[in-house]
Amino acid sequence: MIPAPFDFVRASSVDDALAALAEHGDEAKLLAGGHSLLPLMKLRLATPAVLVDVGHLGELSYVEDGGDHAAIGALTRHRALETSDLLRREAPILPAAAATVGDPQVRHRGTLGGSLAHGDPASDLPAVALALRATMVVRGPQGEREVPADEFFRGFLETAVGPDEMLTEVRVPKVAGAGWAFEKFTRRSQDWAIVGVAAVHNGSTGVALVNMGPVPLRATAVQAALAAGATAADAAAVADEGMDPSADLHADADYRRHLARVLVRRALERAGA
């Protein structure tokens, strides 16, 4: 399978990439690791006229100590998240979840920012960003703005990043010592989750679900139940409340609801919520 023809711009910096986006507008897509975008292009489900390649920009590949948070460059690859000592110490759910994305070859190429900006509800890391209450830093012609994870995912494969903007950094609150769990159910180890859950218990509990609707979703009913004093088992019983999961080859909607309740219970118990 071959993608439809496109023009290729190799950006030399973030500013260069933003200039290319300004020039080509909606016709252009940013290319990071390409492991979400290229498969869609090979199936002709995406046919951008211009690809702006930012995958090689070292200036956006880093994990740094930002004081109360870890600052992660958007082009940091999954493998670098997996092996980051800072993240293992301060936000261990992120490297643990990154280590389950796809397979080693995918993790050598895929990036945190690419995964988040793609906005696929079946991807693992958006749910982790929600559970951790991460903040996305988005740069555009008007400068830089911060977007909380809860306002970032807008629709199916749609995020708060505008066509002339670029996700440049992800800020993850330090939660060393917090309880956490990332659970997902797949038919084969390298597959997307049929359903997944990320939970972080740090005083209050953040819980988010993978593949339970058109966007990565916060499990608000579970969080409310926990805040009102419910046990993990009772809170997990409402895991699918207000959600409208899709049906596909792997699971019908009822099975996804069942998986959500089971996986949330396991995650809450492991996280000590």
Next chain:
Amino acid sequence: MHVSPTVNGTTQAHDVEPRLLLVHYLRDVVGLTATNVGCDTSSCGACTVLLDGESVKSCTVLAVQADGAEIVTVEALARDDELHPVQQAFRENHGLQCGYCTPGMVMAALSLLREHPDPTEEEVREGLEGNLCRCTGYHNIVKAVLAAAGMPGATGVRA
């Protein structure tokens, strides 16, 4: 678009269409046909090569993304009649049946051993999760990788 990757130690220079996939570049432009196209959907790993020292699925990388990079394919491993330790271990442990997945399996194993020089069996099984063997010959492939881990030069590439 002009690309100039280094493939198995030799610097290349070609003009290619931006949509050319790395696996087709390696097979059809450079002429190295050991790397197989399997599923063509980044699932099976038959097209695995090393890109700057790490395993990647070359059906999901554009040739233009590899401009300036260092690519290693399975052709670079053996020297004359002497197999690379990972190849030798696959041979000795019967780590292949039909052989179609083998080039990708060997490259994935090499990358795995670079990250885990002394892996447990579980680490080998998980580390090869991106490579499918439709003969289902996994048991001997795992044995081969564990055997290779103990051999001198198992993580090296001489290209």
